Amino acid sequence: MEEVLTNPKAGYYINRDVFGADGDFITSPEVSQMFGEMIGVWAMCLWEQMGKPNKVNLVELGPGRGTLLADLLHGASKFKNFTDSLHIHMIECSPALQKLQYENLKCATEDGADENEKRINSTIAESPVSWHAMLEQVPTGLPTIIIAHEFFDALPLHQFQKASRGWCEKMVDVTENSSFRFVLSPQPTPATLYLMKRFKWAETEEIARLNHIEVCPKAIDLTQEISKRIAIDGGGALIIDYGVNGIVSNSLQAIRKHKFVDILDNPGSADLSAYVDFAAIRHSAEEVPGASVHGPMTQSQFLGSLGINFRVEALLDNCTEEQAEYLRTGYWRLVGEGEAPFWEGPDDQTPIGMGTRYLAMAIVNQKQGIPVPFQ
Numbered sequence: 001m002e003e004v005l006t007n008p009k010a011g012y013y014i015n016r017d018v019f020g021a022d023g024d025f026i027t028s029p030e031v032s033q034m035f036g037e038m039i040g041v042w043a044m045c046l047w048e049q050m051g052k053p054n055k056v057n058l059v060e061l062g063p064g065r066g067t068l069l070a071d072l073l074h075g076a077s078k079f080k081n082f083t084d085s086l087h088i089h090m091i092e093c094s095p096a097l098q099k100l101q102y103e104n105l106k107c108a109t110e111d112g113a114d115e116n117e118k119r120i121n122s123t124i125a126e127s128p129v130s131w132h133a134m135l136e137q138v139p140t141g142l143p144t145i146i147i148a149h150e151f152f153d154a155l156p157l158h159q160f161q162k163a164s165r166g167w168c169e170k171m172v173d174v175t176e177n178s179s180f181r182f183v184l185s186p187q188p189t190p191a192t193l194y195l196m197k198r199f200k201w202a203e204t205e206e207i208a209r210l211n212h213i214e215v216c217p218k219a220i221d222l223t224q225e226i227s228k229r230i231a232i233d234g235g236g237a238l239i240i241d242y243g244v245n246g247i248v249s250n251s252l253q254a255i256r257k258h259k260f261v262d263i264l265d266n267p268g269s270a271d272l273s274a275y276v277d278f279a280a281i282r283h284s285a286e287e288v289p290g291a292s293v294h295g296p297m298t299q300s301q302f303l304g305s306l307g308i309n310f311r312v313e314a315l316l317d318n319c320t321e322e323q324a325e326y327l328r329t330g331y332w333r334l335v336g337e338g339e340a341p342f343w344e345g346p347d348d349q350t351p352i353g354m355g356t357r358y359l360a361m362a363i364v365n366q367k368q369g370i371p372v373p374f375q
Contacts, residue, residue: 001156001252001272006093009301010268013094013154022308028068028149028240028299028354031150032316032330036071039238039307044082045372046364050143052081053175056235057144058127059089059142061135062151066090066101069147073105073124088132089138098131104165104228105129135225143234146226153241153273157216158191159252167195167213170357180264193218202247212250214274223284231290234369236364242357243276245296251275278359285363291368294374300335300355305373308335 028035047056060069069088072258076083088105092098105122112119120129132138135146159170161184168184169191175181191334194217195239199207200224207213254263258271263272278296283292295302312331329351332340336353343350362371 004272005154005156005224007268008132011094011129012268012271014096024307025164027357029333032309033071033074033329034308034330035303035334037066037075037311038067038303038308039149040072040075041149042238042372043147043308044076044079045146047082047085049368049371050234050236052085053143053234055087055142056085057089057138057142058086059091059135059138059144060092060232061146062154063090063092063095063101064150066259066303068149069101069122070104070106070124072290073127077125086125086127087134087142088127088129090129091133091135091138091358092131093133094105101131102129105261115373121251135222140229140233144188144229145235146230148241148281149235150238151217152219152239152276153243154271155216155218155222157214157219157252157274158189159191159196159250160195160213164212165190182264191215194220196279197313198247198277201280206247211246211250214251214277215247216277216280217219219276220280220284223281223363227285227288227291229363231288232253232363234368236362236368237362238362239276239278239281240299240302240358240360241276242354243278243296243359245278245282245359247273247279248277248321276359278361281361284293290366291363292362292370293361293363295336295361295369296359298356299358299360300337302360302373303355305337 003011006014008014026292036298043058048067063069075082090098090101092101099258106124110119110121121127122129158249160167161170164182169189170182171185171278173181173183194215198213198215231235251270252274254261254265254270254272261270263289282293285291308331310326315327320328328342329340330354332351335355337356338353340351340353362374364371
């Protein structure tokens with residue numbers, strides 16, 4: 001899964017813009033500016049709870065085109081104390097996407113104090129911007145706000161299947177005619193350690209009724225890394241993704257041109273993603289002293305509590321009919337459930353609500369109290 005998505009030569013994310021209508025899938029920030037604005041409200045509230053520190057790392061994991069942060073900065077630009085405190089860090093391994101993020105954040109490069117040093121600023125809010133391949137490259141020692149929107153669903157996972165000899169990991173094998181197929185491992189694999197850990201966190205009856213289970217070691221390790229950083233430096237993390245608050249059994253899927261395709265068909269040409277196991281994230285974070293976990297709640301509840309309803313009304317008050325249509329469908333996609341009842345356009349373009357399929361969870365430093373809107 002990691003090879004298919006991030007192989008430096010042939011990885012799905014590496015050489016292309018995969019987001020939006022022309023790509024393979026559309027994410028919430030591409031649907032409406034209100035999504036990034038609401039995340040900005042959340043980040044500002046957290047910053048206030050942190051005591052309004054004058055220097056903060058704002059980190060986004062897998063920022064896509066940079067749309068979410070661009071909308072966040074536009075929305076927050078009137079709050080100078082907040083935007084002046086920010087140093088933005090983009091965790092991105094794709095050169096093609098880094099370039100798009102640079103453009104969408106309206107970045108400008110200046111010469112630094114040292115002649116080899118270049119300073120990059122987003123001109124939206126005059127905040128410095130840095131790019132890194134991994135979270136651990138972001139300097140520690142400052143309070144940190146981390147945003148992971150549709151990041152965890154693309155982390156490589158391991159699938160296990162119940163067989164007569166116990167739980168076996170599903171592996172990819174090559175057939176005689178050089179195509180791929182799934183097989184079961186004859187012996188226990190290294191990921192079995194994470195399977196055991198996941199079982200420890202689950203109820204016996206929850207496991208008993210399953211024949212398949214997915215575990216994501218990277219999600220467990222990354223959650224602990226995030227939680228430790230927050231426990232030491234202060235701050236918080238917001239995780240929004242589609243998933244369930246419990247064990248995930250068999251959700252890995254491939255999407256090409258907005259359609260589901262066979263996972264093993266032409267690897268590297270389709271996006272792979274899976275449901276996020278929010279219960280595993282919660283348990284991983286709870287193991288770190290000094291961090292506290294809140295949620296999950298549905299994206300609909302989360303955005304509603306942050307005031308998206310007031311925002312959509314304010315925007316509808318001064319816009320054209322065409323913009324109003326775009327706002328209404330965007331709003332429905334973010335907070336609605338199922339097909340939009342008001343849609344009068346072509347059936348194949350009916351807006352589908354993601355409001356209950358997506359969940360939001362926050363991890364914060366315990367000393368800061370309960371974050372908005374999880375009270």
